[in-house]
Structure formats: structure tokens, C-alpha cells
Amino acid sequence: MTRRTIALVDQASDAARILGVQVRVARHAQGWTAEQLGERSGVSERTVLQVENGSPSVSIGNALNVAAVAGVPLFDITDPRTLSRVRASMEQALTLIPSNVRNRKEHGVSTDF
Known part of the structure; x- marks a missing residue:
């Protein structure tokens, strides 16, 4: 079974990218690697990197967990x-x-x- 490409509208794409940048900045401020943030968040290093890159294929639950653990204020x-x-x-x-x-x-x- 192949994965469908998720096409985001511009506003959602911008939000995903902003969240990704916020996660990356927060992670670096903590001095953590992507692997360390993944371990703390219960996801893989690859998932953390996908969140940071604004990938629409990451589940919303994983993206929010990674952001919260990194210390990104939500909303x-x-x-x-x-x-x-x-x-x-x-x-x-x-x-x-x-x-x-x-x-x-x-x-x-x-x-x-």
C-alpha cells in the first residue's frame, strides 16, 4: 500500500514550517540532538526531523508531543x-x-x- 501525498493549503503549510522551526530552535536551546528529543518524545529521530522540516505526513499527535517536550508554547x-x-x-x-x-x-x- 502506497502513501498518499498530503497537500496542505498555504496557511497549513506555513504553520507546519513555523512549528518545525520552533521545535528546531527549542531543541538546540536545550542542547539536545534530534535523537535525544525523539527519545524524550517517544518517537524516532526521523520523526523529529520530519517535524522540524514541516512534513505533513507526521501525525498531529506526534508533532504536538515533540513540540511540547521541546518546550514550544502551543497556541x-x-x-x-x-x-x-x-x-x-x-x-x-x-x-x-x-x-x-x-x-x-x-x-x-x-x-x-
């Missing part, structure tokens, strides 16, 4: 407690969307009549 939030509060606030906002609308969109059911 411009440096305090993990603030990130948790933002997440909780967004989840609360999601509950305000009527469930029948939310479920239709999540399951690909058209709401256009």
Missing part, C-alpha cells in the same frame, strides 16, 4: 493551566451547538433544505 500559551482552561472553554462552547445540528455535520448529513 501562544506558555502556561499549561491556561491551555487547559482554553480547551475547557472551547468544549463548553461546543455544548451550546444543538446536538442534532452537531451530529448531522459530524456524520456528513446535509443540513441544507
Whole structure:
């Protein structure tokens, strides 16, 4: 089975590259090799290098783990407690969307009549 090429829109491509540069800068600031960051993050050295190069084939979970372990602030939030509060606030906002609308969109059911 061959891998499909993931084509990113410009904004997503820029975000992946920015995250990669932030990871590389943070890793060097820590004095770590890509292999050391990989060990700390639970991924291979190759995956760390792919994150640093902005590769769209890296899973979002691995990319976020590598960034967090390297010390890159996610969503411009440096305090993990603030990130948790933002997440909780967004989840609360999601509950305000009527469930029948939310479920239709999540399951690909058209709401256009």
C-alpha cells in the first residue's frame, strides 16, 4: 500500500514550517540532538526531523508531543493551566451547538433544505 501525498493549503503549510522551526530552535536551546528529543518524545529521530522540516505526513499527535517536550508554547500559551482552561472553554462552547445540528455535520448529513 502506497502513501498518499498530503497537500496542505498555504496557511497549513506555513504553520507546519513555523512549528518545525520552533521545535528546531527549542531543541538546540536545550542542547539536545534530534535523537535525544525523539527519545524524550517517544518517537524516532526521523520523526523529529520530519517535524522540524514541516512534513505533513507526521501525525498531529506526534508533532504536538515533540513540540511540547521541546518546550514550544502551543497556541501562544506558555502556561499549561491556561491551555487547559482554553480547551475547557472551547468544549463548553461546543455544548451550546444543538446536538442534532452537531451530529448531522459530524456524520456528513446535509443540513441544507
